[in-house]
Amino acid sequence: MQKSLFYRFSQFVGFLLGARFFVAALLTFALYVSTFFLFNQEESFRKFVFDFRVHGIIFCTVLSILAGGIINQFYDFEKDHIVKPFRTRVQSFIKQKYFLYAYLALTVISLGVASFISYRVLIFFVVYQFFMWFYSHKMSRILILNNLTFVSLTLYPFFGMMVYYQTFSRKIFLMAIFLFLILLCIDIVKDTLTKSVDKSFGYTTIPNYFKSKNTKIILISLLMLTMAVSMKLIIKTGISGFMSYYFIGGLFMMIICIYLLLNSSRRAKFFTLNILRFWVFIGIIAMLLNGIEGKL
Template sequence: MNSEKETFQQKSNIPKSLFYRFSQFVGFLLGARFFVALLLTLALYVSTFFLFNQDENFRKFVFDFKVHGIIFCTVLTILAGGIINQFYDFEKDHIVKPFRTRLQSFIKQKYFLYVYLVLSVFSLGVAWMISHRVFLFFIIYQFFMWFYSHKLSRMLIINNITFVSLTLYPFFGMMVYYETFSKKVLLMAVFLFLILLCIDIVKDTLTKSVDKAFGYITIPNYFKSKNTKIIIVSLLIITMAVSMKLILRTGISGFMAYYFTAGLFVFILCVYLLLKHTTKSNFITLNILRIWVFMGIIAMLLNGLEGKL
């Protein structure tokens, strides 16, 4: 490993100190899944202001420091969760994500653990200052983040459900905070849960052999490929049914109506790709679904801006 680092450094003519500092910085960002946390932060702000927050104007929302504090704690917890997850999955990631693990190798694992502890404690400290209920909320969140990485990620079906639930946990917290309970919000939560579940299972099909070798019992390496496809296609069909329910029964309009309508064709395309039974089609499906989740955030933002203006 050291010879590889030196060779790369010599070829690129980068000063040693700068090379290592940059490699450590990038390795840390990838290890902590900083860009995932950034996307979730955007999604939290957009959903909080345009979906859960029905009464406050923009000025009041900007100065609602309690909400910003909760989102800040969420970001720190997500970063800490990414670090502890890569710590437990390091050997598996060495095969599945060699480039990322090579960059992470510039930082010793013990330093990742130190940062994990600092982020976790700081997040809980801020949560305690907000309220005891918020502190309890993040204690539960952090515990299951750790428990998922330590144990639940290796358990059949529970791994997928827990991963998706932890992704949606902050949004559930905001929904409770604003007491926004409606048929539309519930159906949108079900829609997002289903599409994230599909993404996680499709992702597992791409790492099937490695997961099996390292003792991760996933749907693709427990069931046959045909049964796995049936499960994913069934979930996509249910997601399409939820989309139709949102369009026809909740009075949803604007960009979100276009989003859910276009989503029907996107999911049909994904079903077609999945039925081809190739690794390439699975990879394309995975990225289409990921992009569609991002497009949902943009659609909600545009829809909200249209309604506020």
């Protein structure tokens, strides 16, 4: 009985890891925070809570992200055996065919709910899910396109909410560029840590295509560009409150990352990756606090 419970629990954890549940949870939190405090400039909190179209869109987004995580691990299964041995071991408690069944179920439910909201929302998610599959199937192996597509797919739901609320401004445009650049740096740094494995499995990435020196130049250039965007936001958009502190602090974080990248050790790259990931999370918290302060 004890073994059976442990096995079922392992299956459950394996499914959560395979579907990238924790990534989906973080993106859901980020979507709600950005939707209410950034894109939604007019509605009251009460009206937002009862806007079932918005909740429906976010629900479809979550299901699509879970489905995308499943199909991605299906294509990367052999590579993950080397890169992520613990996660692969836990996922092995579930047969791959059940992951595929879950992928189909999540996709159908997501598109079904989207069709009830509107045909435009349905088209939005058909495009989203197609490119998530196409990224895993083909584009993840193509130089530069793999990084650009991954980051674009991460930001795609936020773009959808921005269009839904028709919130277009210089500040939001610059914030989107800032986030795009940070996520791009994260993806490239992550590729430097799996350079040899990616090459063995036919993934052409910036680190295994260019020399280490050129990869370092690309990353440092992107970080300096991120700093320039951050300074533009601080000086030109009148951003205030917690978000201003976030972008000012971001300048120092980028300098630390540049310093770490000048050291070519694996440990320095690992620290850089986690600093950038942590700073994205801090950005969500800063947006939340800034929004609460603005609503009071």
